Amino acid sequence: MxxxxxxxxxxxxxxxxxxxxxxxxxxxxxxxxxxxxxxxxxxxxxxxxxxxxxxxxxxxxxxxxxxxxxxxxxxxxxxxxxxxxxxxxxxxxxxxxxxxxxxxxxxxxxxxxxxxxxxxxxxxxxxxxxxxxxxLSVMEDYYSVKMNHIITLFLIADDRNRNESEPPSYPYDECIEKLYIGAGSSIDRDKCAHILERNIKRSTKYPDKYYFTRDSRIKYTNIGIxxxxxxxxxxxxxxxxxxxxxxxxxxxxxxxxxxxxxxxxxxxxxxxxxxxxxxxxxxxxxxxxxxxxxxxxxxxxxxxxxxxx
CATH class of the missing domain: 3.40.50.1820 (Alpha/Beta hydrolase fold, catalytic domain)
Structure with missing residues (x-):
């Protein structure tokens, strides 16, 4: 080696x-x-x-x-x-x-x-x-529609964060599949573990399941022009x-x-x-x-x- x-x-x-x-x-x-x-x-x-x-x-x-x-x-x-x-x-x-x-x-x-x-x-x-x-950017004439959508979903995600309730949890294999699909099949399934290692946590409610720990607000980024x-x-x-x-x-x-x-x-x-x-x-x-x-x-x-x- x-x-x-x-x-x-x-x-x-x-x-x-x-x-x-x-x-x-x-x-x-x-x-x-x-x-x-x-x-x-x-x-x-x-x-x-x-x-x-x-x-x-x-x-x-x-x-x-x-x-x-x-x-x-x-x-x-x-x-x-x-x-x-x-x-x-x-x-x-x-x-x-x-x-x-x-x-x-x-x-x-x-x-x-x-x-x-x-x-x-x-x-x-x-x-x-x-x-x-x-x-990432959008055409000027589409900006208001896009940001309307982003801000609406951001506010929901922000409220969920303040609630501090545990997010939905899944078996490990399902976490891999969710990451694989969510990344547009860009990450090979056998490489997903490298991302999941810092992206999931074992559920306190269901010990055999895991939930995603990244801030869900990052999905609703202020894209700008x-x-x-x-x-x-x-x-x-x-x-x-x-x-x-x-x-x-x-x-x-x-x-x-x-x-x-x-x-x-x-x-x-x-x-x-x-x-x-x-x-x-x-x-x-x-x-x-x-x-x-x-x-x-x-x-x-x-x-x-x-x-x-």
């Missing part, structure tokens, strides 16, 4: 004003790690199969974003928003006294990375994005070494003009690299070998000795 396959991690908790951010710190803890950000409704377990295949001398801190995994939920009455996750990363940087950060993001986590690198280009040392780059030109202006500010990997069997990025136009903006950065791999949206979890070599090569090319912690 190789050294990378033997790689171990340590659980961490990072203080934030509303509680804590939980994470899994893989590898060395004497230097600043790569910060790994998962996708919507996933958690740090999303990187369990990929990280052991990456260079073992590079530390990686995979976190649970607020409301996900073992991290604290935001206060009652508050809505989740992509830019709030950018703020969370800044708070983590402040807690560890980092002047810069390197990001490995999947899906929503990748979007957060691109937003961070465009808003704070001097603070992002390198960026690796997996299969998403742009915040991100016009093409506005987001292009964010992307063109990115100057750090950037790697974007697109999963060809994923529905997340449609073959449409906006993607090509944004890709053209990103390619203006001379340190931007673009790769495509066969696989679904969670290819990094299902078949990590398809992306690990690409990512490792990029990391070894651009990673420099980091400041001591």
């Amino acid at each position: 190789s050294n990378s396959e033997q790689r171990e991690c340590t659980g961490v908790e990072i203080k934030v004003p509303w509680g804590h951010i939980s994470g899994k710190w893989w590898g060395p803890q004497t230097t600043r790690p790569i910060l790994a950000l998962h996708g919507w409704q996933d958690n740090a377990g999303s990187f369990d199969t990929l990280i052991p295949l990456l260079p073992p001398h590079i530390g990686i801190l995979a976190i649970d974003l607020p409301g996900h995994g073992f991290s604290s939920r935001i206060p009652d009455g508050q809505m989740y928003y992509n830019l709030d996750y950018v703020t969370t990363v800044c708070m983590i940087m402040k807690e560890y006294n980092w002047d810069k950060v390197s990001i490995l993001g999947h899906s929503m986590g990748s979007i957060v990375g691109f937003l961070l690198a465009g808003i704070f280009p001097d603070k992002v040392e390198l960026l690796i994005g997996l299969d998403a780059y742009k915040p 991100w016009p093409k030109d506005l987001y292009s202006s964010v992307l063109e500010k990115i100057t750090c070494p950037t790697l974007f990997i697109r999963a060809l069997d994923s529905p997340v990025i449609p073959n449409a003009p906006p993607f090509d136009e944004h890709l053209s903006v990103l390619k203006k950065n001379p340190r931007f690299e673009y790769e495509e791999v066969d696989g679904r949206h969670h290819v990094h979890l299902n078949e990590p070998h398809k992306v690990s070599g690409i990512i490792s090569k990029f990391l070894l090319k651009h990673t420099t000795p980091s400041a001591k912690l």
